Amino acid sequence: MISQQGAAFVAFALVAALLTVAPGVDSLLVLRTAVVAGGRIALLAGLGVLTGLLLWAVAAGVGLAALLAASQSAYDVLRVAGSGYLAFLGVRVIARSVRDRSARSDLPAKAPVGSGRAYTQGLLTNLLNPKIGVFYITLLPQFVIPGHPVLLVTLGLAFVHIAEGAVWFALVSWSAVRIGAVLRRRRAGRVLDAVTGAVFFGFAARLALEGGR
Numbered sequence: 001m002i003s004q005q006g007a008a009f010v011a012f013a014l015v016a017a018l019l020t021v022a023p024g025v026d027s028l029l030v031l032r033t034a035v036v037a038g039g040r041i042a043l044l045a046g047l048g049v050l051t052g053l054l055l056w057a058v059a060a061g062v063g064l065a066a067l068l069a070a071s072q073s074a075y076d077v078l079r080v081a082g083s084g085y086l087a088f089l090g091v092r093v094i095a096r097s098v099r100d101r102s103a104r105s106d107l108p109a110k111a112p113v114g115s116g117r118a119y120t121q122g123l124l125t126n127l128l129n130p131k132i133g134v135f136y137i138t139l140l141p142q143f144v145i146p147g148h149p150v151l152l153v154t155l156g157l158a159f160v161h162i163a164e165g166a167v168w169f170a171l172v173s174w175s176a177v178r179i180g181a182v183l184r185r186r187r188a189g190r191v192l193d194a195v196t197g198a199v200f201f202g203f204a205a206r207l208a209l210e211g212g213r
Contacts, residue, residue, distance in 0.1 A: 048122025
């Protein structure tokens with residue numbers, strides 16, 4: 001018979017799976033990276049996101065992320081930094097779309113995105129989103145059964161979320177690579193970049209204009 005904590009892990013896995021596949025900036029970043037730079041580089045961007053999740057989980061487990069839930073000032077600092085970074089990514093993507101208008105080839109080569117840059121983009125996109133910290137500090141404790149070690153169970157729950165994220169990013173990368181030749185066509189590529197840039201700006205604006213939680 002499954003234990004209470006085991007049942008809590010199953011319940012969390014279902015909730016985390018729904019949140020993982022929900023449209024968001026992390027998935028969009030991995031998708032676009034796969035199209036413009038290939039599956040391997042996209043997986044590194046996804047690895048950066050998952051590293052961010054692990055760091056948030058450790059912070060939540062030791063109580064550091066509680067600062068975001070308790071201090072509006074700390075939350076606002078991270079919120080503004082995250083908004084600025086997303087806006088920066090949006091500018092870069094849209095600038096690439098404008099540059100591609102003068103491209104001669106209908107099917108340009110994949111953009112040279114470095115492994116380190118892809119990983120860093122994924123990491124910063126996740127770490128500069130204060131909602132992740134608030135999510136971990138508010139949701140994870142609900143799945144920790146009293147009497148069990150909080151830090152270990154929190155990390156265990158986070159690894160469930162990370163594992164689901166890894167599978168999802170691999171699927172997104174694989175799918176994007178399969179249709180990458182179509183999406184890299186000049187017109188389709190410009191549309192993808194324009195949509196991606198607009199979404200990044202949308203997330204940036206939403207984060208910047210949020211006064212509370």
